[in-house]
Amino acid sequence: MLKKKIAPYLYIIPGLLILLIFVYYPIFRNIEYSFLKWDLFSGTKKFVKFTNYLSLFRSDEFGVAFKNNILYIIISFIFQVGISVIFASILENMKYKKLSTLFRTTFFLPSLISLTIIGLLFTFIYKTDGLLNSILEVMHLGDFTKGWLGDEKTAIFSIIAVSQWKSTGYTMMLFIVAIQKIPTEINEAAKIDGATRLKTFLHITIPLIKDMIKISTIITISGGLLVFNEIFIMTNGGPYGSSEVLSTIMYKNAFVHGNIGYASAIANVILLLSFVFSALQFITKESDN
Amino acid sequence: MKKILKGFSVIVTIMLVMGLLGACGKKTDTSQTSDTSESNTDTKDVASEPIEIEMFTRFADGASKDFFDKVAADYTSKNPNVKVVVTSADNENYKQEINVRLASNDAPDIYFAWSAVYAKNFVDGGRALDLTSYINDDKEWSDKIMTSQFGPYTFNNNIYGIPIIMDGKTFYYNKDIFNELGLEVPENWDEFMTVLDTLSKTDYIPISLGNIDDWATGHYITTLNQRVVPADVLQKDYNLDGDFSDAAYVEALEYLNQLVPYFTPEFNSVSYDTGINDFITGKAAIYYEQFNQVQYIEPAEFEWSWFDFPDIEGAKGDQNALTGAPQGFMVSAETKYPEECVAFLKYLTTPEVAGQMVKDTMMISTVDGAINETTANENLIKIADTIKQASSINVWLDNSTDSEVVSIYLSGIQAMVGGSKTPQEVMADVQKMVQTVKNSK
Structure with a gap:
């Protein structure tokens, strides 16, 4: 009897320990570090209260990076939640099932390729004499050609576009699975009652896959907050800092300038933002119930 | 019963956590004590089994990696009691990896270091061993290394690094294009502008430039600052004793702006590789590049040569200094085997080994006599002479001053040549950052 009751706790312990040591412990140490002026080269640490946070909020780079993260989140939400639900629904309603399998695979494939490779691939596409500009030339849209990643107005949007290309297929797959779980009787009943396709989509499909929409929203928002690889590979925050996000300025401050304390402060801001966004998720869930 | 169980699980959890943390703490303790005991025995008697010294380099691929691996193996076979282990990380990653290793007290015995502010x-930070006494005690060895190259490793009159390779930035030019258009090598700025004007009327790109990483235009400003800004002002400002308020800085930026129409179109989106490729495929006539990259110029199928950055007449700076800092190795202050480390660096800078480096890698050795007819081609010998004749060495802007000032300066320059900032705005940002950095120190 006793054994049976202890057993579950014993099973939890290893996972819990790993979590404590590699996740929670660093988080708390990081909060401590963010109040220090810590020089990487000499290893000297000095307690400076909120100086790191104050200089972060006053800096120009924080404003740009924060704006870019928000842009990332909004655009990703539109594509990876909004448009991919529509795609999923269309593919599930196609007359020719084989064709829908083909499309599904085509959309899903990019999410299987490593981000590093995608980043390099798209630097070639976006080059001044790259694929995108060549296509524009062929279509007699030569006026629109430019160095996409080297222009401060287009750099961040070019990178966000790559992310959408990569991830929309992934969330679409999640929605397809959810849609397939909807009992066919419900759809048939709606059909008999004379519901149009649009009405079925709005009043049956969407409410029944609401949980999946929530999960995708969480994935998309946290992805937009933590984005790093694409930017690091394609522009490294350039040109002149116009495509920096919070994680790239954190990285640069920590490992290029050697300001560990300041970088820790940025990390905590990212952590706090993640908390706020996930809290919003929970609040909406509560109100639904 | 439930409460007991709950209490039990909590206790087990806590015990396990404490145990793990305790184990972590203990491990560092033992390693520290074993360190001291080891170093004690080392100072008392020569270790019977081979000691291991680690050399961390930025030469992660190609001929240069092969060279350092080979030298380490050769050295070990000649000195069986010392085993040299070479580890490496490529250029950009090197800067971060060495920082992390030093911060976590896991310093390699010998490590690569760019000169000046980087070093x-x-x-x-107290991480580098003072090598002055070793250098003074063995004049026979140290006199063979070009004296001027020790400069950027000298701080407070002490020398902390052994320069291995030297460098310089120059305008490579396509002789075929110059002959075709009847152009002469420009001696001063006005002549340079005339040459560029002529080139811009043809299909050739006058100057090839890939500036997606902002240091490429930063190198132009390195040279322009030194030509235009009085040397003492420049020195004071780079040391952060000044405030970059001299009007000459703006002037230097304006000179760079004059070149903008002649660079590769959309150069802020063009990668470094494209910049070099446009030159060696004959699309561009002129290319500003380091001497140490000459192995990438070599494949060009046309006749090429190089000319110095043109003099700016009437400007207040030094017209003869050469832009280009040496690169070399430093010894960790925490190493257990300083003698052995220096001995290996001496081996690396003997004329024979340095000559082999020139032969294998085409890097320009700082060692006298390493570059000769048997190790290098005609071009490389001429390059070495050019560097020897320079009045002084002008360190890259990237390494010349505090990294945060550099960062804002370089991206400001990139914004200016891209047309979104004026020279005055760039310098205003730099001055603001200098103030911020000074305040935080």
Whole structure:
């Protein structure tokens, strides 16, 4: 009897320990570090209260990076939640099932390729004499050609576009699975009652896959907050800092300038933002119930 | 019963956590004590089994990696009691990896270091061994290394690094294009502008430039600052004793702006590789590049040569200094085997080994006599002479001053040549950052 009751706790312990040591412990140490002026080269640490946070909020780079993260989140939400639900629904309603399998695979494939490779691939596409500009030339849209990643107005949007290309297929797959779980009787009943396709989509499909929409929203928002690889590979925050996000300025401050304390402060801001966004998720869930 | 169980699980959890943390703490303790005991025995008697010294380099691929691996193996076979282990990380990653290793007290015994402020950071942090006495005690060895190259490793009159390769930035030009258009090598700025004007009327790109990483235009400003800004002002400002308020800085930026129409179109989106490729495929006539990259110019199928950055007449700076800092190795202040480390660096800078480096890698050795007819081609010998004749060495802007000032300066320059900032705005941002950095120190 006793054994049976202890057993579950014993099973939890290893996972819990790993979590404590590699996740929670660093988080708390990081909060401590963010109040220090810590020089990487000499290893000297000095307690400076909120100086790191104050200089972060006053800096120009924080404003740009924060704006870019928000842009990332909004655009990703539109594509990876909004448009991919529509795609999923269309593919599930196609007359020719084989064709829908083909499309599904085509959309899903990019999410299987490593981000590093995608980043390099798209630097070639976006080059001044790259694929995108060549296509524009062929279509007699030569006026629109430019160095996409080297222009401060287009750099961040070019990178966000790559992310959408990569991830929309992934969330679409999640929605397809959810849609397939909807009992066919419900759809048939709606059909008999004379519901149009649009009405079925709005009043049956969407409410029944609401949980999946929530999960995708969480994935998309946290992805937009933590984005790093694409930017690091394609522009490294350039040109002149116009495509920096919070994680790239954190990285640069920590490992290029050697300001560990300041970088820790940025990390905590990212952590706090993640908390706020996930809290919003929970609040909406509560109100639904 | 439930409460007991709950209490039990909590206790087990806590015990396990404490145990793990305790184990972590203990491990560092033992390693520290074993360190001291080891170093004690080392100072008392020569270790019977081979000692291991680690050399961390930025030469992660190609001929240069092969060379350092080979030298380490050769050295070990000649000195069986010392085993040299070479580890490496490529250029960009090197800067971060060495920082992390130093911060986690896992310093390699010998490590690569760019000169000037880059090296100074290690010295100020107490991470680099003072090599002055070793250099003074063995004049026979150290006199063979070009004296001027020790300069950027000297801080407070002490030398902290052994320069291995030297460098310089120059305008490579396509002789075929110059002959075709009847152009002469420009001696001063006005002549340079005339040459560029002529080139811009043809299909050739006058100057090839890939500036997606902002240091490429930063190198132009390195040279322009030194030509235009009085040397003492420049020195004071780079040391952060000044405030970059001299009007000459703006002037230097304006000179760079004059070149903008002649660079590769959309150069802020063009990668470094494209910049070099446009030159060696004959699309561009002129290319500003380091001497140490000459192995990438070599494949060009046309006749090429190089000319110095043109003099700016009437400007207040030094017209003869050469832009280009040496690169070399430093010894960790925490190493257990300083003698052995220096001995290996001496081996690396003997004329024979340095000559082999020139032969294998085409890097320009700082060692006298390493570059000769048997190790290098005609071009490389001429390059070595050019560097020897320079009045002084002008360190890259990237390494010349505090990294945050550099960062804002370089991206400001990139914004200016891209047309979104004026020279005055760039300098205003730099001055603001200098103030911020000074305040935080």
